[in-house]
Amino acid sequence: MSTFTATGKAPRAGGSGGPGGAGRRNRPGRGSLRRLPLNLAALFTLAVAAFPVYWMVITAFKPTTAIQADTPSFLPLHPTFAHFRTAMHADGFGTFWRNSLTVTLGAVLMSLVVALLAAFAVGRMRWRGRRAFILLVFTAQMAPWEALLIPMYVIARDTDMLDKLSMLTLVYFMTTLPFTIVTLRGFLAAIPVELEEAAQVDGCTRPQAFRRVTFPLLAPGLLSTSLFGFITAWNEFAFANTLIIKNQDARTLPVWLSSFSNVFGTDWGATMAASSLFMLPVLLVFLVLQNRVTTGMTAGAVKG
Secondary structure, three states: OOOOOOOOOOOOOOOOOOOOOHHHHOOOOHHHHHHHHHHHHHHHHHHHHHHHHHHHHHHHHOOHHHHOOOOOOOOOOOOOOHHHHHHHOOOOHHHHHHHHHHHHHHHHHHHHHHHHHHHHHHHHOOOOOHHHHHHHHHHHHHOOHHHHHHHHHHHHHHOOOOOOHHHHHHHHHHHHHHHHHHHHHHHHHHOOHHHHHHHHHOOOOHHHHHHHHHHHHOHHHHHHHHHHHHHHHHHOOHHHHHHOOOOHHHOOHHHHHHOOOEOOEOOHHHHHHHHHHHHHHHHHHHHHHHHHHOOOOOOOOOOO
């Protein structure tokens, strides 16, 4: 049986029918037009940021004649893998790849362990000097690390640590540690302390409550900070070029890429191919961790 209004007309489906009804408020297209300038600006920024990477990758697949042509081509019309074979068979490529992976993973693991303990002490405990410690960490994060090149070189020289991967690992550990502490402190502060207190009421000790309750919720923070630390240490050039001088077998990939040339000059095809291979580990790590990084830390942890 139909329902009629006082005027004898049936109401409109899906809206109030009045001049201020939902049909007029939900008029399509108005929100899209308002967001159009922001969307265009975002697309322009993305294009500017992604174009150098795109140019590097397509150059790696171009033949040498196409790379040296007067008219640039934005697509590899005749793709080749010759440059990748040249880069992978170059002297020391495997050694430098292993060196970069060793110092990067070592620095990231050490910074995660130390930063996790420091973030817990700062975020969950109250002790004298805590604010000064936090201020010191923020100051270390803001300091330009390039200003420490000469002091680091003098320390490495006086301690006989030049040309050693262990010194480079310690330097990368120190450069990534302040950011890791600050970031993990923020993630830890977002986890309700009531979860640990509830676990302690159920019989857990404080370390057990942290290990069983807080640490699993902190996993996205650990993954995101480890990703940043990996990118920072993997791409670092200045310290590696300053602290590794005589022992060429201890160089890392960024230093090796800067000197990638042949008797006729710089081999741009092989250089771009080596740079593309150099980018792969960071890309793979990001693709593996992206789902966990964007996961809500405490989603569903507290009900009601």
